[in-house]
Each structure stands twice: as structure tokens, then as C-alpha cells.
Amino acid sequence: MKLSRRTILQGAGSLPFAVASLRMGALAQNSSAAGSSEVPPILFVHGNGDYDALWMTTLWRMESNGIARDRMMAINFTNPSARSDDTVEQANRSSTEEQRRELAAAIAELKRSTGxxxxxxxxxxxxxxxxxxxxxxxxxxxxxxxxxxxTPNHGVFALDDQLGSEFNGRGTFLRGLNEGDSEVTPGTAFLTLRSDGMDKYAQPEGRFIGRPGVPTNVTAEGPELKGATNLVLGTIDHRETAYHPRAFREIYKFIAGREPARIAITPERTVRLSGLVTGSADGVPTNRPVAGATVEIHHVDPESAERRGDVVFRSKTGADGRWGAAEVDPTSPLEIVLTSPDAPTTHFYRSPFPRSSAVVHLRAARPFAPAEKDAGAVVIMSRPRGYFGLPRDTVLFDGREPADVHPGVPTDATATLRLPAGEVGRSIVAQFNEERIVARAWPASENRIAVAELTY
Structure with missing residues (x-):
């Protein structure tokens, strides 16, 4: 059944690490109210190249509606990026079978821990x-x-080439999932959430996947499934189908069987943060832990981003890549400095954290591009839980719309500002709708990059 918001007002050897990550993620997220025992435990599953930290705001909203932290988990796939050909081994990438095994182990762990x-x-x-x-x-x-x-249930494209791709609607993997009169498995209730034309991976023309002018044979309805409840959320983007407040409402309602009591996140008086340091291998993001990385946290002034008071927290990661826990002021913006081996020192500027979390994961910024060799400073504005949509959103970076954010279908999650040497050290404002972050421009000559990382 399809419901439109317009008419009614998204390998065996790696298993131990995946499950360990789940345990610690669950511990991080105490109930703000008595747990709802009739609601089943919930396991959140991230997308291609991503990590479990993207579910942080969803976990907060669930907690704010009385779902106990120890009844929620978010998996961290070891190698989150798909292979070009699902049947051909590819370094630092995973097959559909490897993902299936890791997820099955995570399900077993959540069942075991909750009974x-x-x-x-x-x-x-x-x-x-x-x-x-x-x-x-x-x-x-x-x-x-x-x-x-x-989810690209009928592919990002449906073509007669690249039949080994997990994302080809005509390929072996998706044809196997979609065969039969119904596209869902009996005994499990299915809900799909999709965008009304603004999902870059559900477009009829291939320019968003590097094939301009080529018909994809996929439409905005591609994420729907025969036999599921199919809901259109409006002009949200690909990631917002999961992480937007509108998506949260439908996720909660479908699983709990009732409307959420609140959409807003309820603040906590005491906020403790921890997470995992990960990295990339040959340019491919992985969720493997990075040892020997230093994490340092400062409270900063909301208007200048200058540090206030003494350092709040400092530690070095061990073999498990974990950092924390750090107790922070829930009303103060933060600067989190990551010094990771063989990577630029990254200064993350973050909005105040309203609640505790153990999925404040850190991955160093990408290396400097050749075009940045003469830059005095590089500052990145990043939106991990969605894309920048112009003119849908208000997006201002240092007082103007970023030139590297394309209008129309939202496709860009980052914008980059390159400053001359004379502007090193000044404050830079990153504004996305109602969220405003002030960062400072650090000298590129010291192999430092600043990232204004949006929460919403």
C-alpha cells in the first residue's frame, strides 16, 4: 500500500569486531524514561561507505520517547563499501554475503543481550x-x-551491463531478492520510505551516477516494494529518508504501533561522549579501528570558536580504536581535535551535544588536494545525515552560498572553503537552515584541516 504525505499531511573474520562495536554502541545510548517493553529491540543498519554514527540523532529521538538504550544497537560494518562486482574480491570492500553474515551476527547478539x-x-x-x-x-x-x-530496491540503475553490481536492478543479487509475486518475505512487516523525486539514487537519468544522458530505467518509485507499506515523505534527499525527523516519526510509528510522544530531542543534564576512530585504506573508508590516534576536546566560544578554559579531555586510542568517555557541557559547542597516523590533523567543530552518545566516531579529513598546495587554510562544511539542497535549504558558508553545492536534486554533503595565508586563524561561519557552527581556519602548512560538522 502506498501512502503519500501530501494526502495524509528511507566476512566471518570480521564478525567479532562488528559485534563488539554493537555492544559498545548500545551501552552508550541510558533510557530517559521507562523502556517500552512491548516495542521490539531495534537494530539500525547504515548505508554504503557509512558508519553507525549516522544514527545518533535517531537514537536520541528514540530515547526521548522512552526506548531504553540497551534495547537499541547500530551495526558498524567492517568494510562498508560495496564491491564493483559482487562476485569479485576487492580490497577493503564487502560482498553482499559478507554484509549478510555480519548483520546476522548482530541480530543474534541483540537477541541474546535483550532476551x-x-x-x-x-x-x-x-x-x-x-x-x-x-x-x-x-x-x-x-x-x-x-x-x-x-533503499535502491530496484537498483540505482537497471541495465544489461555491470550485471555483477549489487545496485543493478537487472543483476543477479536484486533479481533474486525481487523474484515472485511479492517482493517481501512473509512473516516480517515491511515499510519503505522514499523521496518524492529528490533522491539522487532514484533518478531516471544517469548524470548523478556518472552516466549523463543514459536512461537508468529507475524512477522515484524504485525504493518501493510489492507487498510492503510504501510511504512517500516529500522532497527529502537520499539520506534524509532515514535520518530526517519526518522519517523518525514513521519509523517509530511503524515499529511501536503508535505516534511518538515527541519529535524533538530531550536534553540530558550530564552528557558523556565516546566513540571510535576509524580511517581509510587506499582511499576507501573502512570501520576498522585506528590505534595510536590522539583525541582532544575543547569547549569553544559560539561566536568566535576560540577555546574556553582548559582542555576538557585528551586520550590516545589503543588497539580497539576507542576514545572516551569525556564529560562535556551540553550547552557549549565543541572543538574535537583528531591527530591520526598518516592523516591531516583534523579540527572538528560541533554544535552542543544535547545527550550522551558512544557513537561520536571520528575519521580524519581527506588528504589535501593538489589544488590546495598553496592554500593558507582549508575549511570543510560537512552534513553527514543528509545533503545540501538548493534552493530547498538555507546553506551559507562564510556568508555566501557555496559554489561547489549544486542546485536541484541534492547531491553534495560537503562544501570546501580555501583561504589565502593572510586569513589563517579567522572565524568561519557554517549555516545550514537553523544550525549554525563557527569554526577557525587552521594553517594548512601544519597539515591541519578544519571541519564544521553539522548534526542535523
């Missing part, structure tokens, strides 16, 4: 592929609800 017979799964993008794969191949009895947010 529940079944769990609910919520996935964004590629995460939905893994959810469907595990349910179809023996996991239906373990899963009560499956929410697929912006």
Missing part, C-alpha cells in the same frame, strides 16, 4: 539490501519489522 525472540531492523540505502538479504535467507523468524529508507 527477545525477534527484533526490528531499520536500514538506510545499502543497509536495506543487507536487511532484505538476511530476512530472505533464513532470518525472517528473527525479524518482526523491516524499515527500508531510501
Amino acid at each position: 527477545a525472540a525477534r527484533v526490528a531492523l531499520v536500514g538506510n540505502s545499502r543497509g536495506g539490501n543487507s536487511i532484505r538479504n538476511v530476512i530472505k535467507h533464513g532470518g525472517a523468524g528473527d525479524v518482526s519489522h523491516a524499515v527500508l529508507c531510501g
